[in-house]
Every structure is written in structure tokens, then in C-alpha cells.
Amino acid sequence: MLCIGLISFVYSLGVGTNTAETHPKLTWKNGGQTVNGEVTVDSNWRWTHTKGSTKNCYDGNLWSKDLCPDAATCGKNCVLEGADYSGTYGVTSSGNALTLKFVTHGSYSTNVGSRLYLLKDEKTYQMFNLNGKEFTFTVDVSNLPCGLNGALYHVNMDEDGGTKRYPDNEAGAKYGTGYCDAQCPTDLKFINGIPNSDGWKPQSNDKNSGNGKYGSCCSEMDIWEANSICSAVTPHVCDNLQQTRCQGTACGENGGGSRFGSSCDPDGCDFNSWRMGNKTFYGPGLIVDTKSKFTVVTQFVGNPVTEIKRKYVQNGKVIENSYSNIEGMDKFNSVSDKFCTAQKKAFGDTDSFTKHGGFKQLGSALAKGMVLVLSLWDDHTVNMLWLDSVYPTNSKKAGSDRGPCPTTSGVPADVESKSADANVIYSDIRFGAIDSTYK
Ligand SMILES: *[C@@H]1O[C@H](CO)[C@@H](O)[C@H](O)[C@H]1NC(C)=O
Numbered sequence: 001m002l003c004i005g006l007i008s009f010v011y012s013l014g015v016g017t018n019t020a021e022t023h024p025k026l027t028w029k030n031g032g033q034t035v036n037g038e039v040t041v042d043s044n045w046r047w048t049h050t051k052g053s054t055k056n057c058y059d060g061n062l063w064s065k066d067l068c069p070d071a072a073t074c075g076k077n078c079v080l081e082g083a084d085y086s087g088t089y090g091v092t093s094s095g096n097a098l099t100l101k102f103v104t105h106g107s108y109s110t111n112v113g114s115r116l117y118l119l120k121d122e123k124t125y126q127m128f129n130l131n132g133k134e135f136t137f138t139v140d141v142s143n144l145p146c147g148l149n150g151a152l153y154h155v156n157m158d159e160d161g162g163t164k165r166y167p168d169n170e171a172g173a174k175y176g177t178g179y180c181d182a183q184c185p186t187d188l189k190f191i192n193g194i195p196n197s198d199g200w201k202p203q204s205n206d207k208n209s210g211n212g213k214y215g216s217c218c219s220e221m222d223i224w225e226a227n228s229i230c231s232a233v234t235p236h237v238c239d240n241l242q243q244t245r246c247q248g249t250a251c252g253e254n255g256g257g258s259r260f261g262s263s264c265d266p267d268g269c270d271f272n273s274w275r276m277g278n279k280t281f282y283g284p285g286l287i288v289d290t291k292s293k294f295t296v297v298t299q300f301v302g303n304p305v306t307e308i309k310r311k312y313v314q315n316g317k318v319i320e321n322s323y324s325n326i327e328g329m330d331k332f333n334s335v336s337d338k339f340c341t342a343q344k345k346a347f348g349d350t351d352s353f354t355k356h357g358g359f360k361q362l363g364s365a366l367a368k369g370m371v372l373v374l375s376l377w378d379d380h381t382v383n384m385l386w387l388d389s390v391y392p393t394n395s396k397k398a399g400s401d402r403g404p405c406p407t408t409s410g411v412p413a414d415v416e417s418k419s420a421d422a423n424v425i426y427s428d429i430r431f432g433a434i435d436s437t438y439k
Contacts, residue, residue: 013177013193014079014170016049021082021174023119024093028429032436037126039098039374041089042115042176044189047081047108058189061202061210074195075168080175089114090423097427100376102148103420112208112416115179115375117157118429123174125159127369128431132303135223136437140293140425142284144227146403147384147410149377150424151225154370155181156218157243162193169193180218180243182236182264184251186211192245206380206412215251217264218243219365223298228290230388230403231282232272233298233310233335237353237361238264241368265352269340271310272387275402276332276343277325283404288312288319293425297438301334304363308335313438326398347399376424383410 015021023038048057050067057067057078068074085091089111090101104111120126128135137152144150157180158165161173169192171177177190187209188196196212203209219241222234238244240263249257252266259266273281282288294314301307310321310333321333329346332339337358344351357364378384385391388403389410415422430437 012075012168012170013190013195014051015175016047016051016079016081018054019082019084022085023122024085024091024098026093026098026118026429027096028118029431029437031432035120038119038122039091039093039116040119040174040176041083041085041091042117042179043080043171044179044187045089045111045114046083046175048078048189049081050077051079060207063195063197063200068195068197071195071198074197075193078195080171080177080190091116096429097425098374099423099425100150100374102376102378102422103416113375113377115373115377117173117176118372118374119173123160123172125157125161125173125371127159128154128372129369130154130221130300130366131305131363132300132434134297134299134432134434134437136295136297136430137224137426138293138295138428139224139226141226141228141290142292143421143423145415145419145422146227146229146388146405147378147412147415148227148419148422149225149375149379149384149387150227150426151222151373151375151377152426153220153222153224153373155179155220155373156238156241156365156368157371159369159371162243166193178243180216182217182220182238182268183266184215184217184246184254184262184264186213186215186251186254188212188216191216203380209380211254213247213255215246215255215262216243217246217251217262219264219362220268221362221366221370222268224296225387227384227388229283229405230272230274232270232275232387233308234268234270235308235335235353235359235362236265236268237356237358237365239356241364260350260352263356265356267349267352269335269343269353271321271335271339272402273322274404275399276322278322279404281322287322288314293427295428295438299434300366301434304360305366306336306359310334311438318438343399348397349399374426378412378415379410380412383412385410
């Protein structure tokens with residue numbers, strides 16, 4: 001009996017016992033009722049070391065050659081460790097508020113950014129079906145300069161982090177496993193419960209990251225990607241309605257292929273007020289004044305959803321989203337199939353959102369249930385210029401003007417040294433019927 005038990009775990013992504021995994025608590029409201037939730041940090045940020053010793057399986061941006069000669073051996077040798085949330089990752093919670101600090105100098109390492117998931121209990125992610133509903137939260141972006149991105153979004157991860165579909169995964173949601181998004185990221189250290197160590201290439205410009213031969217794809221609803229200068233709301237759809245592993249060029253640009261070569265829509269259909277022609281709406285001292293906190297209301301109108309509406313609330317005043325103001329394009333202040341095709345046409349962009357199914361596919365992805373992600377990151381690929389500056393940097397096209405940040409801003413080495421103390425505070429998350437959460 002024992003033998004059968006042992007040989008059945010060929011890869012077996014287990015957990016360490018050096019640090020107890022104690023999740024920060026976070027309350028939120030569902031239909032007006034207070035829910036006692038908790039958050040967990042993604043497995044990518046965790047210390048991975050050998051079972052029963054403190055030898056690193058992964059250090060800096062490399063897997064150990066001895067412990068991880070291949071993924072199967074690596075999985076047998078290595079475990080994921082519990083997290084010291086404030087000391088290592090700069091993550092603290094209090095009541096309904098969660099603070100993510102940008103750079104944290106811990107006793108063993110320097111941590112940059114974080115990605116956390118909302119749990120409903122110690123080992124199960126909280127699932128949301130946003131169809132026909134409203135998702136509201138308060139955010140303080142005043143301490144997020146150009147180049148940083150405080151993101152609140154939903155993805156089609158498995159509720160258990162993948163333990164049921166991939167029995168090799170013993171760590172599960174408790175240890176933040178199972179991530180996927182519409183970029184089909186290949187920088188994940190574990191996919192489908194297996195180390196992504198085979199063919200791992202360290203990133204030349206990031207001493208903490210690399211890319212493996214596999215990626216992890218799924219639909220993504222970016223309710224909020226923002227700093228104090230710009231913000232965007234962006235749905236992205238994928239062909240598969242659950243987390244799906246890709247390999248090589250089928251992961252698109254991240255796998256060394258073409259940008260639109262994956263089963264997902266990497267660009268999405270974004271509404272960024274500045275990019276859509278209103279340069280006086282969102283920012284420090286503007287109509288939505290990012291110098292102090294405000295509430296972001298996102299309405300998923302229709303079940304299945306056909307339109308995404310945005311409102312802000314600040315100092316007790318409801319502020320309707322700005323209208324687009326682009327030559328040759330009708331005016332919109334919400335995201336819908338009509339907006340998406342009109343925007344892509346006006347800007348001359350590839351419409352991969354419509355190609356992968358548009359709102360019809362989005363409705364199906366939302367209906368599957370999505371996990372809530374709360375993150376803070378900087379961008380080692382294109383310095384976040386796609387959010388807050390001119391990108392491509394030499395382009396004169398209307399759609400390339402996304403924000404007022406200099407094209408030289410957002411370089412990770414600069415922001416990590418000059419803005420190490422940056423942070424984002426998410427608070428008072430509310431979910432419920434349309435118009436029920438903010439009035
Ligand atoms: C920007 O949005 C505000 C608020 O909706 C509006 O008053 C203003 O006219 C808009 N500006 C442009 C250029 O569309």
C-alpha cells in the first residue's frame with residue numbers, strides 16, 4: 001500500500017515546514033454581507049528548496065542544476081515554502097484593507113512587487129461570476145508613479161489551484177498555485193503542478209525571473225490596471241474556458257512566437273481615458289483626483305455580459321466615466337463589442353479580442369467563475385509604457401498616446417531604486433447587484 005502511495009506521486013509539488021503558511025485576513029462584502037476572506041501570495045514569489053533542508057532549488061533567476069536536472073526530478077526534490085507576508089513580501093492587511101509595498105528588503109532577499117489571490121477558506125480560492133453584477137473597491141494610487149501598475153483583475157484559474165486536475169500538485173490554492181492569464185506567461189516556475197524548469201532561460205534584464213518552455217493561458221478581466229497617472233479597464237478572452245498549458249510559440253510572444261499566435265487575445269479591448277482622448281479626467285488634481293483615494297465601480301451589464309460600465313466615487317460624489325473623443329470614431333464611455341471594433345479600427349490595431357470571441361466568449365469565461373488577483377508590478381519588457389506613455393515610443397498614431405509619462409520612464413532599475421517605497425492600498429471590496437454597492 002505504502003509503495004503505491006509513493007510511486008503515484010511522480011512529480012509531487014509538496015510544501016515545506018520552515019514557515020507556517022498564515023494568510024493575511026481580508027474582509028469584503030458580498031450582497032451587503034461581510035465575508036471573512038484571506039489572501040495568499042502566488043507560488044512564483046515563494047522560496048523553493050529541497051525537502052528537509054534549506055538548499056535552494058531556485059535562486060535568483062536560475063534553477064539548481066543538481067536538484068533540477070529535469071522537471072520530474074525537480075518536482076520530487078523541491079517544495080514550496082510558507083510566506084512571511086510583511087517581512088519578505090511587504091504585504092499587510094487590516095480589516096478590509098490590503099497594502100502591497102513595492103520593494104521590500106527582507107533578511108534573505110530583496111522582494112519586488114507581489115501577486116495575491118483572494119481565498120474563501122485556507123485552501124480554496126473565492127470564485128466570482130461577474131455576469132450581471134457589480135464589482136466595487138476603493139483604491140489609493142497616490143504613491144504609484146509612472147512605470148508601476150497596481151492591478152486588480154480576475155482570471156479563469158481553478159478554484160483549488162489545480163490539485164484536482166493535476167494530482168501532482170499538493171500545494172494548491174493555499175500556496176498560490178495555478179496562475180494563468182491572457183498573455184500565456186512562461187515566467188511561471190510551476191505549471192500544472194510541475195516545475196517549469198526544463199529549457200528555463202534566465203531573463204537578461206531581470207535578476208529574479210526567467211522563462212520556461214511552457215506557459216499558462218486563460219481569459220482575464222482586468223478591472224483595474226493603474227498608477228497615479230493612467231488607468232485602464234480591459235477584458236481579454238481565450239479560446240479555452242479554463243487554465244490551459246501552452247508550449248513554445250503556441251504561447252505567443254512569451255514563448256518566442258508571434259504576438260497573436262496563442263489561443264488568447266493578448267491586447268484585449270482597453271478603455272484608458274487618456275488614450276481615448278480625455279487628458280483632463282484621471283490623474284493628480286484632475287476630475288478623478290489620484291492624490292487621494294477613490295472608489296472604482298465596474299458594472300457587468302447583462303447576463304451574459306454585453307457591456308462593461310465604469311463609475312468613480314470620490315468625496316461622496318459619483319463621477320461617470322469619461323467619453324471617448326477620437327476623430328472618426330463614435331463616442332463611447334463603456335466597453336462593448338461595438339466599442340471594441342470601433343476602437344481597433346480607429347487606431348489601426350489588430351482586433352484579437354473579436355477574433356477570439358469578444359463579449360460572447362467573455363460571458364462564458366465569467367460564467368466559469370474567476371479568481372480575484374491583487375498585484376503590484378513593474379515591467380521588465382516595455383517599462384509599462386503601454387499604460388502611461390507613448391507606445392510604440394516612436395509612433396505618431398492616435399492610439400499610441402496612452403499617457404503623459406516620459407518614454408524614458410518606468411525602467412525597472414530606476415523605479416526599483418527611486419520608488420522602492422511606492423505602494424498601493426486596496427480596500428472595501430464589494431460585490432453585488434448592479435447599483436447596490438456604492439450609493
Ligand atoms: C473629459 O471628461 C470630462 C468629464 O466627463 C468632460 O467634462 C470633459 O469635457 C472631457 N474632455 C474631453 C476633451 O473630452
